[in-house]
Amino acid sequence: MNIKLYYDLMSQPSRSLYILLKSVNCNFEPKYVDLRKAEHYSEEFSKVNRIQRVPVIDHDGFILSESVAIIKYLARENIIPEKLYPRDSKLQARVDEFLEWHHIGLRLHCAMYTRVMFLDPVLDKSRKQDPKTAANYKGRMMDALETFDTKWLGQGREFIAGNTLTVADLFAASELEQPRLADFNPMQEFPAIGAWAQKVRAYFNPHYDEAHVIVNKIVDKRKLAAKL
Amino acid sequence: MNIKLYYDLMSQPSRSLYILLKSVNCNFEPKYVDLRKAEHYSEEFSKVNRIQRVPVIDHDGFILSESVAIIKYLARENIIPEKLYPRDSKLQARVDEFLEWHHIGLRLHCAMYTRVMFLDPVLDKSRKQDPKTAANYKGRMMDALETFDTKWLGQGREFIAGNTLTVADLFAASELEQPRLADFNPMQEFPAIGAWAQKVRAYFNPHYDEAHVIVNKIVDKRKLAAKL
Incomplete structure (x- = not known):
């Protein structure tokens, strides 16, 4: 293989x-x-x-x-084990339900905010930030995060699709790390998201931190620059 | 059941x-x-x-x-037959690949154009159409349609995921009917899309037309009004 x-x-x-x-x-x-x-x-x-x-x-x-x-x-192909992606039809459906929702429900809004607030200005330094556009994208992201916080988490289960961690949690966590590039940390703004994200990170470490090394470097660099 | x-x-x-x-x-x-x-x-x-x-x-x-x-x-649960959603791992992956792409790749852009050009003005008659916004949404939809036309169709296969029709084709067709509400018909604008859509419609008729009866009614009513 x-x-x-x-x-x-x-x-x-x-x-x-x-x-x-x-x-x-x-x-x-x-x-x-x-x-x-x-x-x-x-x-x-x-x-x-x-x-x-x-x-x-x-x-x-x-x-x-x-x-x-x-x-x-x-x-x-049995490369991803059952505990991370259930084979039971109903349990699998719960994981799929989140994965399908997350494209437009969560991913889009976190990614667009990051693009408008971080990527676009980096790629084109002459570009002016329009405060109304920024507020618009932030509003949509906040709505998405609130839905995630209360309707996917906040349902009395430990993880997104039940009481065990699955790929749904990993996919969500990776998306939620993205707006940190744009100086917005969902894990700090929403305590329940923060507590859940810590569990996801701990489960997948050291690989989680390894995969986020570039994101973390950019965030740290900005923090340092802000202090100077 | x-x-x-x-x-x-x-x-x-x-x-x-x-x-x-x-x-x-x-x-x-x-x-x-x-x-x-x-x-x-x-x-x-x-x-x-x-x-x-x-x-x-x-x-x-x-x-x-x-x-x-x-x-x-x-x-x-064996309610959808194998011919419409393959059980073979690689064939199923090809259908899934499209279904996952279509959320943000196709659905989002057709739906947003329809919302801005048709739904918003219907729901709020005082709302003014901003030509720049409209052009923006249309541009994004056209890009999505072009990608669909050339990269999903236009690959020498009869249908999206191969030479047999699957749920991927049905999902795509339903999305492409939507902008007709906003007076834009992808099936007319892109000949290859039109030819493919006819096959999807024929396969699923009479149910396809039955499900689109409201969309068709709204489109016909506008055509009639335009003639008066």
């Missing part, structure tokens, strides 16, 4: 897959695709994934994109 | 599930939730789905939201 993972640790679902594969001791071949250098638009990578996005896996020549499709495939 | 489907035919994934269940002769109990009357926010429906969205199924008391999670569950 030979698995290649095309990824960039700036991409949330790339981090989720990276952490997952490391934590199940999958000896994958890391293929770094530098998004900041637009390597995902290169001719070489476009041959791997015509949609030009990471993450992508190559499993003995079978190339698959879309992180959620990838974990389901890897579960069927 | 007892299946209830909570739905509104104005909702794209509701239509997909409605068509799917009808076409496999599933004798489900239809539970209409009128989105235009905000019934999804009612206390009664919030007890069914705390996330307050349709579609939702209730399968012998097991309540599940998120259309893509629902079809996977129904496939495991």
